[in-house]
Amino acid sequence: MDKIVDARGLVCPQPVIKTREAMKDMTEGTLTILVDNEITVQNVMKLGNYSGFNPTSQKLSEAEYQVVFYMKKGAVTLQHNALEEECVPDSRKKGLVAVISSDQMGTGSEELGRILMKGFVYAMTQLEELPETILLYNGGARLSTMGSASLEDLKTLEAQGVEILTCGTCLNYYGLSEKLCVGTVTNMYEITEKMAGARLVIRP
Incomplete structure (x- = not known):
């Protein structure tokens, strides 16, 4: 039932x-x-x-x-x-913004880069203080779409209050507009505004 x-x-x-x-x-x-x-x-x-x-x-x-x-x-x-x-407190750190511009971490092997990026996103779920916002643009837009190896980790972060924003222009460019599975679509003005207002920006 x-x-x-x-x-x-x-x-x-x-x-x-x-x-x-x-x-x-x-x-x-x-x-x-x-x-x-x-x-x-x-x-x-x-x-x-x-x-x-x-x-x-x-x-x-x-x-x-x-x-x-x-x-x-x-x-x-x-x-x-x-x-x-019990009421779980808001564990987000105000003003902490994670900026991800690729689905790979570092330069060199693409396969290794994707493995490292998956590990990076997972590691964020384990932080005592979570980012307030995660910005995804260019190749990073792939992380929030169908088939992404990091999708469940991003959903976990969103469920804990983390704002997940993916560049709409980037989704369109890669043909992923209909495949967004977590968070919401954003634009370059909001991305710039979030980064400018951040107290701390972290990048993989």
Whole structure:
């Protein structure tokens, strides 16, 4: 049996509590939780991970997100009552902008460069302080599109509140306009504005 929990407009810990209530009498199926901000996504994702349901998240619009728990019959649900009282703080570092202009890192072997770039994007997910914004342009635009090896890591970052912006002109140039899978399309003015206003810019 599938269920939907509408937790939009609720403040922590209410979305987590409503999700736990919906989980109680579910033995299999999908549980979809609708929320309206990235930090609530982070809190609900944490509950799903503790419970062993391998949750996924998706940004539906500017102020609407969904988290999906995949519940299989016979799966063990881990108890973690303290989660009802936990609200994960915003772990983004204000003014930290990551700028990625290629799908490869460094010069030399293209294959090695792509491996290094995948490692770089993954490493960002492990930082104690995440970037506030990631800007993707030129070859870096490929990272946020269908088939990218870094797609799941970028989705993880977005679910934790990181703004993912991909150059629209670059997507058009590479024929990827219909294949964007994470974040939103941006333009050169906004890219310049984000970089100019950053307190710290990091580049692979």
